[in-house]
Amino acid sequence: MPVLNAEQFLHESMSSTMRTLPRDAELRLLDDGSTDSTLRILEDWASKDARIRLHRHETPQGVHVSLNELAQAGDSEVIGRMDADDICLPGRWTRGLRATRTADMAFSTVLRINEQGWPIGADQPGPLSAQAVPWHLLLGCAVVHGTVTMRRKHFETLGGYENTGAEDYELWLRSASRGGRIVRSAVPTVAYRSHSHQTTHRRPWENDETPVLEESYTALAEKLLGPGDKDERRRQLSAVTHRGPISPNTRAAVARLLDEVHEESQNLPVLDRVLLEWRIRRERFRLAHRPVD
Template identity: 45%
Template sequence: MPRLTVLLPVHDGAATIGAAVRSTLRALPRDAELRVLDDASGDATARVVEGIADARLRLDRSARPLGVAAGLNRLLAASDSELVARMDADDLTLPGRFARQVRALRRHRADLLFGTVVQFSSGGRRIRPTAPTGVSAAAFPLHLLLTNPVAHPTLVARRAVLDELGGYASVPSEDYELWLRAAARGHRLVRDGAPAIAYRVHPAQVTASSGWRRASWTDPATAGAFDRLARDRLGRGARRLNLLAIDEALDDAGFATELDDFARAVTTAADRLGRVEAGRVRALLARRLDAVRALRRQERRSHEPA
């Protein structure tokens, strides 16, 4: 039985899957495996993967499209390792990633551990590192109430925790919804500062779509998970900030009141952290408040008569 399984679902990823798989295998320990799910691709994805000879590589194929969440759950069910990691078909695993992350998982006593990323674009190969800043288990839930502070393909997790949570839900932001559920149940989520992947930025990404973003903001399951975490960490229910901004039934006075109440609750919770971490949460809160107010103004203008 391998100790670590890396899950990689892919649909029509022939152009990038080879580099993603090879970089992952180079960083993969001997007692680990990489499981790729070809999710009903119409291109040469499967042939590219089949052309890579490595005993640690497993290829599964689905004749009908499953989507990311169902595909990940299928890969989880097909494996039995103690630890589970994620990778995407258009990113690159950085050297030494898994050895570093397994050590960090133990060091932080984490249940779900994430890394940071360096960003690059396919065209100009532009590399843009993010600040190698960690987020502790104590601060992580507050970050989650403000934004999604991690990239899904940097994950390494304890399988027992994913099993307890029931795996991924079929919602627009299946990763963020899972993090919310995990944090609300008291599991330890940590972002280690060390970069884990080179993250490819391109216009075709699902998360770049305005339709996808709105579907995520209004998804009932994600809203419920968010509210449960808010009640656990803030002592009160709350709605996602972007949902407030696009709520047409909420007048400006109600918007301002709900936003101010949320900000006070987050600030009070942040004050229980150490000085540095509290300062980071307050700075992130200030940026998010500015962004959601700007989104609100944009929404109001878009509904004005022409």
């Protein structure tokens, strides 16, 4: 759990995490140069529970640096992720551990809550199999970072997180393009909090100019759909990672992507195909109502 100026929700997140964490597991925390009372809160928790390991940066180093450092500091067979503003639901870790017996990365759906902790929505229903997840990733980041449990060997083989504004989505794309088995269970294991100070709300990937995200997206697209025009793939990636108006060319590129995914995914098992069709219809609706610049 990397933490930066998270005092507002930290007690609740820590309480739920420690309550659901197995007795033989450890929680590694990294304070990434917080300037509020975050470090004091973490030190207090660490003094009360021997399962907690506390790390610190004097100045902020960024999410990808913190995540890689935390992963490298441990030696467990399985690595889990938790955010300092979310809440672990019962079964968070046991379900993740069980799923990684047959998967390289395992996610779950989430219950979405607001700043006060009241439910405001849920994910697309249903499980996503290892066959279906890659197709969903072409249409955007279909899994929530804070629910991931992954095999350390697979994570290390991939080389960890890259320095990009969408370090999580890029890792999932890279894993899927290299044959990683990624699944998502239907049962929510995390209450995902939406608030004005969260990183996701700031959408740092929209100003990301590093090529690694585009490379990983293109690699997965080529694996599933075959070779394609790189400018076309660039427009499609831009559309699924950015909000706001899009050009007519980008609108047309996304429409072609939806057609390709629909056509090429017909051999999926029935439930996977139904859920993917639901997603495609939703994306078509959004595309139809998206402003054109």
